[in-house]
Amino acid sequence: MALVRWDPFKELDLLQERISRLFDEAWLRPARRGERTWIPPVDIYETENEIVVKAELPDMDEKDIEVKIENNVLSIKGEKKLEKEEKKENYHLIESSYGSFYRSFSLPGNVDADKAIAKYEKGVLKITLPKKEEAKPKQIEVKAG
Amino acid sequence: MTELALREIEKEMNQLWENWVRPWFELGWEGEEENFPAVDILKAKDHYRMIVELPGLSEKDFSLEVDNRVLTIKGNRPEPELKDARWIRQERAYGEFLRRFQLPEEVETEKIEAKFKNGILEIHLPIRQSSKPKEIRIEVH
Numbered sequence: 001m002a003l004v005r006w007d008p009f010k011e012l013d014l015l016q017e018r019i020s021r022l023f024d025e026a027w028l029r030p031a032r033r034g035e036r037t038w039i040p041p042v043d044i045y046e047t048e049n050e051i052v053v054k055a056e057l058p059d060m061d062e063k064d065i066e067v068k069i070e071n072n073v074l075s076i077k078g079e080k081k082l083e084k085e086e087k088k089e090n091y092h093l094i095e096s097s098y099g100s101f102y103r104s105f106s107l108p109g110n111v112d113a114d115k116a117i118a119k120y121e122k123g124v125l126k127i128t129l130p131k132k133e134e135a136k137p138k139q140i141e142v143k144a145g
Numbered sequence: 146m147t148e149l150a151l152r153e154i155e156k157e158m159n160q161l162w163e164n165w166v167r168p169w170f171e172l173g174w175e176g177e178e179e180n181f182p183a184v185d186i187l188k189a190k191d192h193y194r195m196i197v198e199l200p201g202l203s204e205k206d207f208s209l210e211v212d213n214r215v216l217t218i219k220g221n222r223p224e225p226e227l228k229d230a231r232w233i234r235q236e237r238a239y240g241e242f243l244r245r246f247q248l249p250e251e252v253e254t255e256k257i258e259a260k261f262k263n264g265i266l267e268i269h270l271p272i273r274q275s276s277k278p279k280e281i282r283i284e285v286h
Contacts, residue, residue, distance in 0.1 A: 008151065015154065041236035045227055056237055058200040058264040088189050095183035096198050123200030123264020 038080075038097035044105070051111060051129040055103070058096075058123035065125060069113040075104040076125065181238045182218070184246075193252065193270040200264035201237075209268065211254050218266070219243040 043054045055076055057065060065078040079100040107113075107129065115130045185196040197218055199207060207220025224239035248254065252270045259268045 008148075012151070015151075015158075041238070043225075043235050043237050044233040045225075045230050046233055047227075047230040051233070054201075054237070056200045056264075058198040059196070060263070089187040089194065090189075092186040092188050092193070094185050096185050096196065097183070122202065123198070 037099050038101050039103065040076075040097075040101055042076075042103060042105075049131055051107070051131070053105070053127040053129070055125045055127075056123065057101075057120070057125050060120070060123070062120040065120060067118045067125070067127060069107070069116060072107045072109065072111070072113070073104050074107055074127065074129070075102065076127075077102040181242055182244065184218075184244065191272050191274065193249075193272065195266075195268040195270065197266040197268070198264065199261075199266055202264065204261055207266070209259055209266070211248070211257055214248045214250075214252075214254060215245060216248055216257075216268075217243065217245045 041056045045052050053074065053076075057078070057080070060078065060080055064080070065076065068075050077100070080098045082098050110131050111129045112132045113129070117128045119126045119128075183198045187194045187196070195216075199220070199222075202220065202222055206222060207218065210217045210219075219242065221241045222239050248270070251272045253273050254270075256271045257268060259266060261267075
């Protein structure tokens with residue numbers, strides 16, 4: 001049997017590796033401490049008559065959300081604040097995103113910006129963008145000659 | 146590095162484990178997204194507060210359960226069925242989800258309360274307030 005010299009540094013390395021893994025797995029993994037901006041996930045779909053944009057903005061007040069259409073660009077911005085002050089609480093785990101956010105999408109030319117509707121419900125912002133009348137597909141009747 | 150120093154680290158690690166990691170240890174999750182729904186945990190002197198982000202869901206889409214000091218949040222956010230429509234962009238997570246946490250010993254599980262508003266499930270978990278040490282009078286005979 002070969003004699004192997006005891007190497008405390010190797011054990012320290014191993015310990016460090018285990019500690020890192022513990023942290024990664026247990027809970028520092030999802031935390032985004034210090035990050036002050038975030039990107040809310042957005043779904044966009046198109047029907048015959050409209051384009052619908054849905055942004056996930058949980059735990060917000062509608063007055064903290066700004067929706068704008070300018071030069072055919074739709075922009076959504078605002079700020080989601082951390083609220084914990086009044087109850088003297090400390091954070092144990094943070095996975096939710098907070099801070100300011102900004103997203104913008106260029107719109108196709110056939111959208112009627114004046115008729116856009118934005119609604120905030122159940123933590124989701126829904127923007128409905130109707131298409132211009134002339135942009136909607138028209139059925140042309142074929143007559144027998 | 147002496148052995149003593151190593152033992153100190155080990156001791157600290159054990160303490161860290163006992164005081165911070167083991168309570169609230171996540172026992173499991175299921176679903177497409179590892180981090181869905183996102184959970185915040187806050188602690189005050191007399192309570193913990195969990196904030197679970199469930200945007201777009203209704204009460205009937207999920208359930209909350211505490212069994213044997215294990216708290217489970219599970220539900221389903223069905224993918225919208227698009228009829229006569231087409232996706233331009235899809236970033237939101239859909240499908241079934243489950244997250245399970247070990248609650249710390251000090252939580253009074255019978256008194257847990259929850260409310261749901263604006264896509265946020267807020268769970269209030271009171272901490273048992275240990276009774277003050279009682280002084281026992283010693284009679285002198």
